Amino acid sequence: MIQVPFPPSRAALLLDFDGTLVDIAPTPESVRVPEGLAADLVRLRDMLDGALAIITGRPIAQIDHFLPDIPHAVAGEHGVMMRHAPGQALRERELPVVPGEWVRAVEKAAADHPGASVEHKKAGMVLHYRRAPEAEAAFRALASAWPAESHGFHLQDAQMAIELRPVGIDKGKALRELMAEPPFEGRLPVFAGDDVTDRDGVRAARQMGGAGWLIPDDFPDAATFRRWLHDLSEGRGWGA
Numbered sequence: 127m128i129q130v131p132f133p134p135s136r137a138a139l140l141l142d143f144d145g146t147l148v149d150i151a152p153t154p155e156s157v158r159v160p161e162g163l164a165a166d167l168v169r170l171r172d173m174l175d176g177a178l179a180i181i182t183g184r185p186i187a188q189i190d191h192f193l194p195d196i197p198h199a200v201a202g203e204h205g206v207m208m209r210h211a212p213g214q215a216l217r218e219r220e221l222p223v224v225p226g227e228w229v230r231a232v233e234k235a236a237a238d239h240p241g242a243s244v245e246h247k248k249a250g251m252v253l254h255y256r257r258a259p260e261a262e263a264a265f266r267a268l269a270s271a272w273p274a275e276s277h278g279f280h281l282q283d284a285q286m287a288i289e290l291r292p293v294g295i296d297k298g299k300a301l302r303e304l305m306a307e308p309p310f311e312g313r314l315p316v317f318a319g320d321d322v323t324d325r326d327g328v329r330a331a332r333q334m335g336g337a338g339w340l341i342p343d344d345f346p347d348a349a350t351f352r353r354w355l356h357d358l359s360e361g362r363g364w365g366a
């Protein structure tokens with residue numbers, strides 16, 4: 127069993143959402159929060175004196191919908207928007223804007239491939255092809271022709287999706303920013319995720335002297351990870 131190499135009194139838990147806390151589903155809206163997860167997270171948050179955060183590619187409002195009043199802090203859209211404490215105003219940065227012609231072109235491609243969809247974010251968008259794999263080629267052809275970097279964006283492969291997200295924003299930076307403020311400050315970060323974008327979070331947590339784990343490298347799947355999280359919430363799996 128993987129052990130957190132320090133006790134809860136020294137730890138902060140920063141977790142990815144899709145593919146980690148919830149299983150991947152056909153669409154972003156259709157994910158289901160597993161039974162017992164909310165109770166485990168609340169127990170962990172209390173055990174860590176509040177130091178529980180979600181770091182996700184989703185907008186913060188969606189985490190508020192799926193996990194209402196649970197994490198102390200949330201970094202949304204990979205860190206484009208941050209909420210450092212419950213009820214606090216969102217901190218946003220100066221953001222690039224997706225050119226209108228790119229939006230129109232991908233909307234048309236999605237309409238041509240029923241099941242494909244475009245998720246619009248505060249700064250960027252996700253081209254989803256999980257329910258229409260044949261749309262991948264059309265999305266890729268469009269996206270690869272964009273001078274993304276010169277518009278302040280980075281193209282990133284995601285789970286059955288292609289994401290356009292702002293340059294200079296990543297989960298590692300979000301983690302460092304959250305760790306600089308109470309109740310995280312002075313603790314050691316423990317981060318877990320499952321996707322390419324989570325690698326930045328894992329790296330940052332390890333560089334800060336904490337721990338970082340990936341699904342499926344360290345845990346075979348999200349269900350196994352959640353069972354481990356349940357054990358942590360009951361006091362098992364912590365170091366001295």
Ligand SMILES: O=P(O)(O)OC[C@H]1O[C@H](O[C@H]2O[C@H](CO)[C@@H](O)[C@H](O)[C@H]2O)[C@H](O)[C@@H](O)[C@@H]1O
Pocket residue numbers: 142143144145149150151152153154155157181182183184185245252254256284285286287321323
């Ligand atoms: O950082 P995360 O919390 O892991 O969020 C990453 C992206 O998750 C969502 O898309 C992915 O999950 C969907 C639901 O399981 C799935 O249908 C889709 O194929 C996946 O790409 C979300 O829609 C994105 O905004 C997040 O960036």
